[in-house]
Amino acid sequence: MHDGRGFRPEIQGLRGLAVTLVVVFHVWPNVLPGGYVGVDVFFVISGYLITGVLAQMAMRDGRISLIGFYSRRIRRLLPAATLVLLATLCGTLLFVSKARWEETATQIVASAFYVQNWRLASIAVSYLDADSLPSPVQHYWSLSIEEQFYIVWPILMIAVIWLSRRQNVPLRRSLVGALSLVFAGSLIASVVLTEIDPAQAYFVSQTRIWELALGGLLVLTEHRFRLGTFARQSLVIAGVAGIVASATLFSAATPFPGASALLPTFATVLVILAGDVEFGRFRALDSRALRFIGDRSYSVYLWHWPLITFFVAQGISRTLASGIGLIALTIALSDLSYRHVEQRYRKVPTDVWWKPLAYGTLAVLTCGLTSGVLLYALNTESINTALIGTPSYPGPAALLSGTSVPDDVDTLPPLARLKQDVPIVYVSKCHQREGSSKPTRCSLGDPAGARTIVIVGDSHATQWIPALNKIAKDRKLKLVSFTKSACPFSRVAIIENGKRYSSCEEWREEVLVEIIKLKPYMIFTSQSNYGTVPQESMVEGLQNIWSKLTEAGSQIVAIRNTPYMKFDPGDCLSATPTKCFTRRSEAEPSDILALAARTQKNVVVVDMIDALCGPQLCPAVVGNIIVWRDHHHLTASYSLALAPYLALKVGL
Structure with missing residues (x-):
């Protein structure tokens, strides 16, 4: 040849x-x-x-x-x-x-x-x-x-x-x-x-x-x-x-x-x-x-x-x-x-x-x-969540009540497990990826609970599941999750990779029907920033879908979006741990949920940023617990540490 x-x-x-x-x-x-x-x-x-x-x-x-x-x-x-x-x-x-x-x-x-x-x-x-x-x-x-x-x-x-x-x-x-x-x-x-x-x-x-x-x-x-x-x-x-x-x-x-x-x-x-x-x-x-x-x-x-x-x-x-x-x-x-x-x-x-x-x-x-x-060696390192709240790992208490933080304590989670410190819904395969429009749910909290709460939204809503799961177990509530990547729970068109994210729209409408059938007394939601969507459209989309749920008798708890870091926490903590922070003024996101809630009845907006950032800086580690698993998602460990503070905010 x-x-x-x-x-x-x-x-x-x-x-x-x-x-x-x-x-x-x-x-x-x-x-x-x-x-x-x-x-x-x-x-x-x-x-x-x-x-x-x-x-x-x-x-x-x-x-x-x-x-x-x-x-x-x-x-x-x-x-x-x-x-x-x-x-x-x-x-x-x-x-x-x-x-x-x-x-x-x-x-x-x-x-x-x-x-x-x-x-x-x-x-x-x-x-x-x-x-x-x-x-x-x-x-x-x-x-x-x-x-x-x-x-x-x-x-x-x-x-x-x-x-x-x-x-x-x-x-x-x-x-x-x-x-x-x-x-x-x-x-x-x-x-x-x-x-x-x-x-x-x-x-x-x-x-x-x-x-x-x-x-x-x-x-x-x-x-x-x-x-x-x-x-x-x-x-x-x-x-x-x-x-x-x-x-x-x-x-x-x-x-x-x-x-x-x-x-x-x-x-x-x-x-x-x-x-x-x-x-x-x-x-x-x-x-x-x-x-x-x-x-x-x-x-x-x-x-x-x-x-x-x-x-x-x-x-x-x-x-x-x-x-x-x-x-x-x-x-x-x-x-x-x-x-x-x-x-x-x-x-x-x-x-x-x-x-x-x-x-x-x-x-x-x-x-x-x-x-x-x-x-095998890396997987033998466990994430011991039982340590959260102990004197060695005060977490958000270091920001909110000035609790002292001991030195020379290894961070939680261990750095080798940081990327795996995710909410259970990812492991359970009930967090929806971009491709599918068929709703899947996780049933968490107390299975025998008399009342039901729901968490719905994108990955920025998903990050609150560890906190809500603990709250639900402690208060004997059922927790049902409906979450989908890059999909806000708002009636807006999302453009992804230059194309309309149609599976998000289909998923959202089917989830709305499922939630109304569940008749939850409280619905938690949060979302990332969607800069390609005009603010007016996002506000109208949120109000449209919230009104359907409040008319059905549910209370909406909208958790303000979390800050965005200008570094990867794993890389930064490995190389220059003393420099792993972003200025709060540069990291704090717009409060689109508060704008949407102004004219809505039975909608409460919760702001947890003071539990994540100090007055000036948003650090990678607070109270010996790593806050961020990447530049804009909370670790499951820190989310879990926030449970009592979130419960206090919403009166649970």
């Missing part, structure tokens, strides 16, 4: 260009806002080369040796990938906040088993993780997609070989037909899912496989093209221009992958189709610098992202100087791993077929076991 051209220096140069785009995008996002398309260039190249290898094997031998193919893939990919994963785990323990260890270890396991893209897809649609910083191994998502392709495509080709023999159809035609179906189906899925759910579409395999299939179709059909020098020169100019234009003109706002990915991928096809082109003395992509980077592109891709995250975790901004230093360190490490790891294991004799498979399995298990031990 490959038209008998053997080694393709221009493809190495194309790899160098692609990884350069990715690295520059990650180091200086504003310079190349669409530099992420370098990954799509890699997908096309991989599809082209791998399909070429497999098709050549099939046409030459009439069969595909899975053992031989997988043995070569393991020797090519696993040694460097495993090295970087283990180095990243060590770097995480040294440079990254303890609050991020658990998620990073989880993603290292997912990366080792090449399912990182599915892990990221699952949290990309999780509102709970929407504000989380990227992990040091996030970039393994693209490697996971490629590995999944390497697993599935040879097996599919074996099936095509069998069918072509059975149907007496030429093998090349059968392969083109099969890949065309994969290409078309995946491209349609990519366009549709990118429109419906762009966060998930970016990572899942079915929206990306068409890019690898495109490269496969090229290698199977390129023999039909007989191009002259001028045509090939024109193709390479157009191709490189298309790739660079994508990297320059695209941004985070571009719907991607979807139809937008057609530009960089077909531009890549033009470059590969053009082949090794010369412009006088200028050899286009076959330049020494691009080939040097291209040879090391795999290691460059592996190393650059962990180094960036470690720099950022240390509070180092990505200036021109620090960025150049990052790139230089990346190239140095990549050169070492290329020469001493990639090349060393690629040249291992293949006469004993089982060795690469055994070593590959051992490498994956080593990563999984090492990360698993860390996860």
Whole structure:
């Protein structure tokens, strides 16, 4: 295959260009806002080369040796990938906040088993993780997609070989037909899912496989093209221009992958189709610098992202100087791993077929076991809520009554458990995500309680569930929760990712019916700020829905929105704990609920900000209890500590 051209220096140069785009995008996002398309260039190249290898094997031998193919893939990919994963785990323990260890270890396991893209897809649609910083191994998502392709495509080709023999159809035609179906189906899925759910579409395999299939179709059909020098020169100019234009003109706002990915991928096809082109003395992509980077592109891709995250975790901004230093360190490490790891294991004799498979399995298990031990150790740290309110952990009493706070006491929750200190409804799966409109509820408090209270709203309402659950248990009340991410309990239209959040509107109306059926005597609600909604519209929407509930005999308790911090508490408390605060004047949100309640009967607005902030500052820790799990959600521990003060405010 490959038209008998053997080694393709221009493809190495194309790899160098692609990884350069990715690295520059990650180091200086504003310079190349669409530099992420370098990954799509890699997908096309991989599809082209791998399909070429497999098709050549099939046409030459009439069969595909899975053992031989997988043995070569393991020797090519696993040694460097495993090295970087283990180095990243060590770097995480040294440079990254303890609050991020658990998620990073989880993603290292997912990366080792090449399912990182599915892990990221699952949290990309999780509102709970929407504000989380990227992990040091996030970039393994693209490697996971490629590995999944390497697993599935040879097996599919074996099936095509069998069918072509059975149907007496030429093998090349059968392969083109099969890949065309994969290409078309995946491209349609990519366009549709990118429109419906762009966060998930970016990572899942079915929206990306068409890019690898495109490269496969090229290698199977390129023999039909007989191009002259001028045509090939024109193709390479157009191709490189298309790739660079994508990297320059695209941004985070571009719907991607979807139809937008057609530009960089077909531009890549033009470059590969053009082949090794010369412009006088200028050899286009076959330049020494691009080939040097291209040879090391795999290691460059592996190393650059962990180094960036470690720099950022240390509070180092990505200036021109620090960025150049990052790139230089990346190239140095990549050169070492290329020469001493990639090349060393690629040249291992293949006469004993089982060795690469055994070593590959051992490498994956080593990563999984090492990360698993860390996860086990982290999960042994418990959040002892029984300590809340004791002299060591006075919590809000330190602000409200001046209770003394002892020094040299570990914070509650432990920093390693901060991101997991969430209300029980997240664990119980009855907090609604963005996608679903079907109401789900959690029944909390005292199941035998004679009266019912309800909490309803978005995640800023959800954060009050620990406090309300304790109040309900202590007062023998039933507590029912109806909560949904990014969905205020107000009759307004919410625009999310440029589209109307219709599932929120449907959910809200169904929940309204459910609440009226419950006949609660008190309904608690709160919500985040929704800056895209005009204030008048939000006020009218709140009044509209509150009136329906008060007419049914319920009292509304609207809890004022909580402040917004200008830091991530986990990162800040790990690096500079004495500086983890935001000025109250800068953090205090507008009181939209109070505006809506002015003309409403049987609606009470409760302001708890004095229990979160001092007169001047809003700190990350109050009374040895961490207040914030991220920059705008309370920890479940601090919410629980607020229970007696909230009860006092509402007269329970």
